[in-house]
Structures are given as structure tokens and as C-alpha cells.
Amino acid sequence: MLTQDLFVHHVYFWLKHPESEEAKAALLAGLQALSKVPSIQQFHIGVPATTNRDVIDITYQFSWLAVFPTKEAQDAYQVDPVHLNFVATCEHLWKRVTVFDSVGAY
Numbered sequence: 001m002l003t004q005d006l007f008v009h010h011v012y013f014w015l016k017h018p019e020s021e022e023a024k025a026a027l028l029a030g031l032q033a034l035s036k037v038p039s040i041q042q043f044h045i046g047v048p049a050t051t052n053r054d055v056i057d058i059t060y061q062f063s064w065l066a067v068f069p070t071k072e073a074q075d076a077y078q079v080d081p082v083h084l085n086f087v088a089t090c091e092h093l094w095k096r097v098t099v100f101d102s103v104g105a106y
Contacts, residue, residue, distance in 0.1 A: 004104035006041075007074040011064040014096040018061050023093050030090040031064050037080045039073040040066050060098075071103065 017023045028045065035043045044065040048058035068074040077083055 004106055005070045006104060007068040007071045008102045009064075009066045009068065009074055009077075010100045010102075012060040012098045012100075013062045013064070013094045014059065015061045015093055016095040017093075024061065027062055027090055027093050030086050030093075031062065034064070034082060034086045037066075037077050037082045039068055039076045039080065041069050041073070042067040074101075 013027060015023050015027065031045045035045075044063075046063040046065070048060060052058070066074075066077065068077065
């Protein structure tokens with residue numbers, strides 16, 4: 001059962017070199033390490049699905065979805081050393097990052 005307090009953090013990554021298998025592997029490894037942050041309740045690492053409709057953006061290379069029990073847990077994630085290390089070691093890989101955060105609407 002989902003609760004109103006859940007905080008959902010969804011990040012999309014566009015690589016500088018999307019054709020590079022090395023860059024893809026490095027970002028994937030970084031995201032897998034990022035999943036170890038203790039305040040994360042659930043996570044998902046994704047790539048674009050094969051769906052193709054006008055409203056779907058499939059131009060990104062990876063998505064990162066993290067679910068936190070509260071906004072405070074997400075705030076802790078932002079300053080967690082694992083997250084800070086991820087940004088420091090992987091930011092050279094991406095040309096664009098878009099974040100969508102959401103909380104319960106009820």
C-alpha cells in the first residue's frame with residue numbers, strides 16, 4: 001500500500017556519447033552503486049522501452065527511479081556520500097539530466 005508521504009525521485013540521463021558501450025557501462029555501474037544509499041526504499045534502473053507514441057520521449061539512455069518513505073529520507077539521500085560520489089565520478093558522462101520529483105496527490 002502506498003502512502004501519502006512517499007517521495008518519488010525520477011532522473012533521466014542523456015549521455016555525451018550515447019554510442020559508447022564504455023560510457024553506458026560506467027553509468028550503469030554508478031547507478032548500481034547508488035542503489036546502496038540506505039534511505040532508498042525501492043529503486044529501478046531503466047532504459048527506454050520499445051513503445052513508440054507521440055507522447056513518449058525515448059531519447060534518453062538511462063532512467064533512475066528511487067522511492068523514499070518521506071521527503072526527509074530523500075533529503076538525506078541528496079547529501080549521502082554515496083550520492084555525492086556518484087555525481088563526482090559520473091557527471092562527466094552525461095550531457096543532460098532531467099529530474100522529476102513527486103509526492104502523493106491525495
